[in-house]
Amino acid sequence: MAKKAIGGIAGIFLDEATTVNAARKVRESGFTKFDALSPYPIHAMEEACGIKRSPIPYVTFVAGCVGLLAALSLTYYTSAVDWAINVGGKPMFSLPAFVPIMFELTVLFAALSSVGAFFYLSGIPRIDPPIIDKDITCHKFAIFIPENDVGYSADRAERLLKDLGAVEIKKMAEY
């Protein structure tokens, strides 16, 4: 069975500012695959960790355009070509009547594709990193350096996190 999560070293922190600062220092010392965990979103964390903008908005835009055109073709084909029915003396191809359907399919395609892209990009259902400490969902913060990171050695990672103010170091084994 494939590995569900890879091991590594986790440092537990007690406050937000130290964690953001530590994340920045970890990135500056050359690690690229590390992760920061927090019970709530921290706005400055993306740039501290060096996370690039997500490509999801582009997926949303393209999927929305596809949805718009799909709805236009669907309404055109069903109402004006395949089964034309005169409704209230309006032309067969009546754009105003089709706009609500075009709007709905734009939203539907865009929303479902965004969720799909999010699942794909975040690797769900993979659990990554492993479960470190239940208090991370409550009042503690963590920085996790996986063992396949660039220039990883358990000693180096442990020393770095300690120096940056981690109150506790946890060795996580793969499972």
Added chain:
Amino acid sequence: MGSSNHSHELKLSKFEAPQQLKTAIFGAMFIGLLGLAYGLLKAPDRFWTSYLVAFFFFSSLALGGMFFTAFNHAAKAGWSASIRRIAESFSSFLPAMLVGSFVLILGFKYLYPWADPSQAHRLTGGKALYLANWFVILRLAIFGIGCLVFKKLMVGNSLKQDINGDHALTHKNVGISIGFIAFFAIFFTLFSIDLLMSLLPSWYSTIFGIYMLGAMLQSTMAFMVLMIIWLRTSKWVSGYITVDHQHDIGKFMKGFTIFWAYIAFSQFMLIWYANIPEETEFYLMRSHSGWLAVSVALLIFRFAVPFLALLPREAKRNNFNVATVAVLILVMQYVDIYWLVYPNFFDGEPQFGFLEISVFIGFAGIFMKLLTGFMSKNNLVAIKDPRLHEALNHHVTY
């Protein structure tokens, strides 16, 4: 938090309008006076239609500022605490709005069929009572005075807090804001119906008040974006108003662009589908000769272009891009009100000339005079707001 890339010193000094701006304001008011004199003597019909469009345009900005302040208080928003004073400063036009609506009474007989006794047969059902002169004037007075009272309470509390820093004022403003929103929802709807929809008293549209609300908020956000860019690059404020605030007001501007289009289309589609004579009348007038071009221009330049132009994140953070879209939206707000008023009087071709421009510039002069007066009398930022620290640490995530 995140202070490394957002390091800025907080600086706030007294605002004083630059000399060129003061000259421009007096010039604008003078041009407005010229328009007034020329219009009243030569073409009172055109003068009053120009007056109505410009009056509604600037009243919308003032009311939009009040509404923005109110919904931010009601939501207990922290991010906007440092830019709330900008919205509050728009309300300095409200006294002029009250005076302006009384001045409008003089123009009733040029503008509204219901003010003409020979047209009384067009007022069926309860309309004869609803559109009786005294009843319209009473509603205008209630709206104008009511807004002033709420301004005195809501904006007044905020100004008082600048001095004594009392947190209780912030809590008090939550209740006042909710009261204002309820008052505003009813009386702004009636205000739009009385001033714009009743130009064609036989026409009904139950969504009209919301249409004007969407237009009002979209244009207010556009004007706020311009003010934010101006102040944030100025010498009076630094650190309090940031690109992140600009970004979020830009998002609001895009949101209300979509909202306006949604309401405009809802109104159009239901009338087009049902095809009832007293409703289609409105769109028939606007779907031939020169008016069709204006109608299509609204769809393109008030919705399609701003919507696509505001989609990228960088477009809202780039001063030039977002300012261009904001100016476009403000122009289209004028065109929208113009499109609601003018086809009732000029059935053939759209008329636009010296009167429209001069009256608009005159109103702009009064608006800017009151606005800069407010800004130089008060702080540019609500410095003792208890939620100010949230606004100073406001970052827009990806």
